[in-house]
Amino acid sequence: MGRVQSDKTLILVTLILLVIGVVMIYSASAVLAGRQYGNSLFFIQRQILWALIGLTAMVMMSRVPYAIWQGAALPLVLGAVVLLVLVLIPGIGVEVNGSRRWLRLGSFTLQPSELARLAAVIYMARYLVKKQNRLDDFFRDFLPPMIVIGALLALIMGESDLGTAAVMGMVAGLMLFIGGARGRHLWVMGLLALPVLYAMIMKIGYRRQRMMAFLDPWRDPTDTGFQMIQSFLALGGGGPVGMGLGEGRQKLFFLPYPHTDFIFAVIGEELGLLGTLTVLILFAVLAWRGVAISLRAPDPFGRHLAFGLTMMVIVQALINMAVVTGLLPTKGLTLPFLSYGGSSLLANLIAIGILLNISRAASAGRWSLSHEAGRSGPMIRPTNKQRKTRSEGCAW
Numbered sequence: 001m002g003r004v005q006s007d008k009t010l011i012l013v014t015l016i017l018l019v020i021g022v023v024m025i026y027s028a029s030a031v032l033a034g035r036q037y038g039n040s041l042f043f044i045q046r047q048i049l050w051a052l053i054g055l056t057a058m059v060m061m062s063r064v065p066y067a068i069w070q071g072a073a074l075p076l077v078l079g080a081v082v083l084l085v086l087v088l089i090p091g092i093g094v095e096v097n098g099s100r101r102w103l104r105l106g107s108f109t110l111q112p113s114e115l116a117r118l119a120a121v122i123y124m125a126r127y128l129v130k131k132q133n134r135l136d137d138f139f140r141d142f143l144p145p146m147i148v149i150g151a152l153l154a155l156i157m158g159e160s161d162l163g164t165a166a167v168m169g170m171v172a173g174l175m176l177f178i179g180g181a182r183g184r185h186l187w188v189m190g191l192l193a194l195p196v197l198y199a200m201i202m203k204i205g206y207r208r209q210r211m212m213a214f215l216d217p218w219r220d221p222t223d224t225g226f227q228m229i230q231s232f233l234a235l236g237g238g239g240p241v242g243m244g245l246g247e248g249r250q251k252l253f254f255l256p257y258p259h260t261d262f263i264f265a266v267i268g269e270e271l272g273l274l275g276t277l278t279v280l281i282l283f284a285v286l287a288w289r290g291v292a293i294s295l296r297a298p299d300p301f302g303r304h305l306a307f308g309l310t311m312m313v314i315v316q317a318l319i320n321m322a323v324v325t326g327l328l329p330t331k332g333l334t335l336p337f338l339s340y341g342g343s344s345l346l347a348n349l350i351a352i353g354i355l356l357n358i359s360r361a362a363s364a365g366r367w368s369l370s371h372e373a374g375r376s377g378p379m380i381r382p383t384n385k386q387r388k389t390r391s392e393g394c395a396w
Contacts, residue, residue, distance in 0.1 A: 005363055006062055006356040010289040013282050014058075014352050017337035018051055020279070021263075025340050028251045028266040029259035043259055043340050046108070050342035054349035061353025066361065069354070070301050073126040076119040077148060083112035084155035099160040099332065102343075111343035113156045113164045118347055120152055120168050121175070121308035128179035129301045135181045142176070142185045162200060162207070163333030167319060169193070171311045178307055207329075214329035227262070230255040231324050235268040235276075242272030259340045261332060264324040279338070280321075287314045293355055296362040306358045309351040 026044040033042035069076075087093035087100055094102040094109055102109035127145045135141040149172045156165045173186055201207045209224045217225030217232075234250035237243065248269040251258040258266050267275045290310025297303040313336050320335040322328040334344045 005360065007289055007293060007359040009285065010293070010352065010355060010359065013286050013289070014337065014349070017279075017282055017286075018055075020267075020282075021338035022047060022051065023245070024263055024267055024270075024338060025259050027246045027248070027270060028263055029340065031252055032259070035253075046342065047340050047345070050345050053342075054346045057346060058349040058353035058356070061350050062356035062360065064354075064357060066302060066305060066354055066357045067299075069122045069305065070126050070129070073119075073123045077123050077152070080112065080116035080119040080152065081155065084116060084152070084159070087112055088155070088158055093159075101159045101161050108342060111341075113159065113161050114343040114347040116152055116156065117164065117168055117171075117312055118309075118350060120149055120172060121312055121351075122305065123148060124172055124175045124179075125301055125304035125308055128175065128304045131179070132300070135176070135179065135185075138182075138185050138188070142181055142189075145172070145176070146189060157200060161332065163319065163331035166331070167312070167316045167333070170315050171308060174311050174315075175304060175308045179304060201329075210330045214326070217326075227256050227330060228326055231262055231265040232326065234262075234265040235325065238269040238272040238275070240273050242268070242270045242275055245270050260334055261320070261330075261339065262324055263339050264321050264335055267338075268324075283314060283317050286310075290314070290355055293359045293362065297358050298361050302358045302361060306355055309355055312351055313348055 022044065025047050026041075029043040030040040033044075034040040036042075083103065087103060092103065093100040094104050096102065101113060102111050124145060131141055149168065153165045153169055156168070173189070177183070177186060201211055213220065213224040213228055217228040219225060221229050230250050234248065234255055237248075237250070243249075248266055250269055251266050255262055255265060264276065264279070267279060271278075287310060290306060290313075294303050294306035294310065297306050316333060317336050319328060319331065320333050320339075323331055323333065334341045336348045337345065
């Protein structure tokens, strides 16, 4: 089985994004860390440690047969629910800037909602395989997974984490669509969610202010519109090739959260349009390889799981970049692999590890078929009926 290998392009893209993230986090956070903690390496040291933990987890997940996650789906969801409930308990959950999203682990914190995203994708993949494209009935087939995902979303929104909830909801919807759900059912669910979304935004003061700032940031440039305007200044100041690595100005106590939510703006200022386009291309390649792995997966569970994990990363990246460029209201959402944040980095690297294992399984299947063909003569191509049987359980 020496020819069996993981997707090298996916590995390379992931490592490049990690390296860019480490460099840009240091550039964006050194002055801030020196002011707050008296140590300019405070953030980058922790990010490198989390990167090493995440890479270790990625390698381990690439060796664990992905089929094991099908049986572990429900325990993972229950575990995610327990962790999300613990976060909401005063004295256990850690509150930062009015949001209670973290659990304390010594000198570090863990954000359970990031791990809940993984559990949700695994659960959805298992459910779609169980139904095998039979999602015709709204109450019997479509609604049950939405109740489970809705419970996770409710707990996450209780932590004031609307960004992660939005990513999870969108990924679940995409997986249902690819899994064969009727379009009208998705529209009905979307319409039912609108009043809840309206209440979550317009009935909570700071979210309403963010929405008003999104519509017109110049109305209040020194308060509610300040963050968005500083992001525009950073992106616009970079020009085609940027001001140079480390030479950005908006990160110097003008642009809030330059090393986390708004690191894409720092990339735009220091590396220019060339840098931002490079990041976009890298995520596009990651999406291409993830979808390719999904299409080549040897079974329906692998196909649904690979698609869901790919969308989990890509949807979050697109929302973050849309916020930074002013296409969406401000949310507390990191840019995968590039922003400071250990929980997000760990969850995304675990997702990449599982994708790599699915690619290994696909490679093993091709190697086995070609090996048998070489031993016994020309390989017999499957009939149309055999192809249909193999693809059962996935709308692709």
